[in-house]
Amino acid sequence: MPETSISTASAKRSEYMIREIGQKYIVGEPSESHAYTVLNGLLPLLCEQKSKGVIGDFDLTKLAPYSLVDIDKSSDITTEIETLLNLLVSKRIIIPKPAEIRRYLMVYTDMIHIILPICGIINEKLNAPAQVSLEVYKDPEIKDEHLVIYMRQAVYDDKIMNIIDEINEECDGLLHNKSGWLIITTDFKPPQSDK
Amino acid sequence: MGKKYKSPPIIESVCEFRLPPDTKWDLTIPGLIFEKVKEQFPHREPRVFQEVEFKQGPQGVEQLTHSRERILFLTNDRNIFIQVGHRLFAINCLKPYPTWNRYKPKIEIAFKALTDTIEVKNLQRIGLRYINRIEIPEVSVKLDDYFEFRPFLGSRLPKDMKNFIVGCVLPFISMGAECNLQLTAAVPEKHGSHAFILDLDYFPVQSQIIPSFEALNWVEKAHTHIEEIFEGCITARLRKIFQEVK
Numbered sequence: 001m002p003e004t005s006i007s008t009a010s011a012k013r014s015e016y017m018i019r020e021i022g023q024k025y026i027v028g029e030p031s032e033s034h035a036y037t038v039l040n041g042l043l044p045l046l047c048e049q050k051s052k053g054v055i056g057d058f059d060l061t062k063l064a065p066y067s068l069v070d071i072d073k074s075s076d077i078t079t080e081i082e083t084l085l086n087l088l089v090s091k092r093i094i095i096p097k098p099a100e101i102r103r104y105l106m107v108y109t110d111m112i113h114i115i116l117p118i119c120g121i122i123n124e125k126l127n128a129p130a131q132v133s134l135e136v137y138k139d140p141e142i143k144d145e146h147l148v149i150y151m152r153q154a155v156y157d158d159k160i161m162n163i164i165d166e167i168n169e170e171c172d173g174l175l176h177n178k179s180g181w182l183i184i185t186t187d188f189k190p191p192q193s194d195k
Numbered sequence: 196m197g198k199k200y201k202s203p204p205i206i207e208s209v210c211e212f213r214l215p216p217d218t219k220w221d222l223t224i225p226g227l228i229f230e231k232v233k234e235q236f237p238h239r240e241p242r243v244f245q246e247v248e249f250k251q252g253p254q255g256v257e258q259l260t261h262s263r264e265r266i267l268f269l270t271n272d273r274n275i276f277i278q279v280g281h282r283l284f285a286i287n288c289l290k291p292y293p294t295w296n297r298y299k300p301k302i303e304i305a306f307k308a309l310t311d312t313i314e315v316k317n318l319q320r321i322g323l324r325y326i327n328r329i330e331i332p333e334v335s336v337k338l339d340d341y342f343e344f345r346p347f348l349g350s351r352l353p354k355d356m357k358n359f360i361v362g363c364v365l366p367f368i369s370m371g372a373e374c375n376l377q378l379t380a381a382v383p384e385k386h387g388s389h390a391f392i393l394d395l396d397y398f399p400v401q402s403q404i405i406p407s408f409e410a411l412n413w414v415e416k417a418h419t420h421i422e423e424i425f426e427g428c429i430t431a432r433l434r435k436i437f438q439e440v441k
Contacts, residue, residue: 075278075285078207078326082392085382090358099384106289110243179243 108180131191197422201438236268
């Protein structure tokens with residue numbers, strides 16, 4: 001098996017969490033399938049790495065000392081959300097109202113794992129500096145709410161709408177069959193203060 | 196009896212039971228359990244959880260991402276709910292935490308419904324977990340003032356930390372259990388505040404088999420230990436923020 005090629009801080013953290021999870025869930029003898037279900041806060045990191053195409057190189061031999069088998073998903077909901085928010089902030093994505101995001105993701109739990117890959121796609125497609133802001137949009141007329149990612153620039157590029165269309169198209173697959181919804185757009189405002 | 200707080204920092208508590216692979220399980224079981232708990236947990240809804248699985252296949256390690264559905268049975272205020280998954284049974288309690296005296300009876304009702312529905316001799320795993328998000332409304336926070344469990348930086352290291360994660364496993368040999376204790380920085384709800392996640396996860400060590408008739412006693416003892424550990428992690432100044440009720 002090839003040695004891992006991941007050298008980023010997030011990958012280091014993934015390894016740490018794998019060990020943590022491994023110690024937590026050592027169960028019986030290894031099964032024939034050697035199935036590992038990796039969970040908790042680790043999943044957003046793995047999804048991000050997968051979207052970058054590095055996950056295939058992940059070194060599973062690091063798990064071997066723990067004879068990990070049938071690790072199932074942790075039953076809590078909040079840890080994954082907290083990990084996600086931490087990662088988003090570390091990537092300079094602003095979250096003006098974290099309480100609203102927490103509340104939304106508590107209900108639409110399967111949305112947790114697509115936000116980071118979507119932010120990765122936005123980052124790749126943008127060729128000019130932009131502020132990315134994750135918010136909850138509440139429709140004042142009908143009882144509906146969804147996530148919205150606003151891209152804001154100090155000076156708006158003429159091609160911004162084309163870029164947003166491309167991003168939305170690429171993110172469609174990630175949103176397929178999800179219980180919640182997310183829109184990527186701009187409100188043509190200048191970057192907002194996160195204070 | 197532990198201390199009581201007007202503003203406890205608990206954002207989620209989970210009491211989890213995992214059933215051994217030889218437990219008979221089929222798709223009718225969640226419905227049968229619901230019939231027994233519907234007075235206390237009248238709302239039923241599915242939740243989709245996404246999981247990543249690594250599998251050793253003939254072509255090497257394969258990575259699969261798939262969605263799994265669990266059924267949730269929720270109380271009227273939706274604050275406490277039962278999660279029923281494949282050989283997984285958990286009772287979650289969200290903020291605002293209603294005290295152990297109100298949460299524990301819900302665990303008992305749920306567990307009784309489980310054991311009345313299927314035969315459970317032993318449990319593969321029990322876990323009691325408390326996740327606390329601690330908000331300190333100060334622009335600059337000196338961890339020593341609030342935490343008795345914190346990262347330590349030697350005298351030759353810079354004192355400013357942008358982010359941190361600190362953890363340890365505490366053994367409880369008489370219980371055959373361990374507590375995974377972790378403190379990390381978190382995203383605060385309010386600007387100008389600092390937030391931290393204090394996560395206490397108490398579970399039996401690998402070799403410890405818990406007979407199902409012992410499960411609720413085990414949970415009660417686990418809760419006592421978790422309370423002691425929590426109190427051991429915080430200072431009087433943090434207790435003041437939580438507003439102790441005497």
